Amino acid sequence: MINEFQQRNIGFRSLNDAIDTTTAQGRLIFNIFDSLAEFERDQIRERTKAGLSAARARGRMGGKPKGLSKAAMSKAHAAKALYDKKDKTGEEIGKVLGISRATVYRYIKEIEQQHRSENENNHQHKI
Structure with a gap:
């Protein structure tokens, strides 16, 4: 933003800090702070990449685990069974199981995808 201000001949004067871009000394201080902030961002980025690479080398993968936990899987099967009976809405099933609609x-989509992939695997083995 400060660069845009300077292009439009608008000065910046901080009320809390000793920064005043309308003076040579203020521009120097501001540019030093800007360079230090950019340097720190680059350092954090490099450390993060190095940490992720080291973790991968140790066999650790980041991110959210794929699939559902055992507890969630049992709720997913219960949700699918209740849904297949066609006597409860998604909201009612959620209230029964203590989960959102x-x-x-x-969960139903996850179970259906599992069934599809199991069926595809069974079909491939028969061929």
Whole structure:
């Protein structure tokens, strides 16, 4: 923003800090702070990349685990069974299981995807 201000001949004067870009000394201080902040961002980025590479080398993978936990999987099967009976809405199933309506449908989708992939694997083995 400060660069845009300077291009439009607008000065910046901080009320809390000793920065005043309308003077040569203020511009120097501001540019030093800017360079230090950029340097720190680059350092953090490099450390993060190095840490992730080291973790990968040790066999650790970051990110959210794929699939559902055992507890969630049992709720997912229960949600699918209740859904297949067609006597409860997604919201009602969620209330019974203590999960949100969106989670009910996400669980149902997960179970259906598992069944599809199991069926595909069984079909491939028969060929």
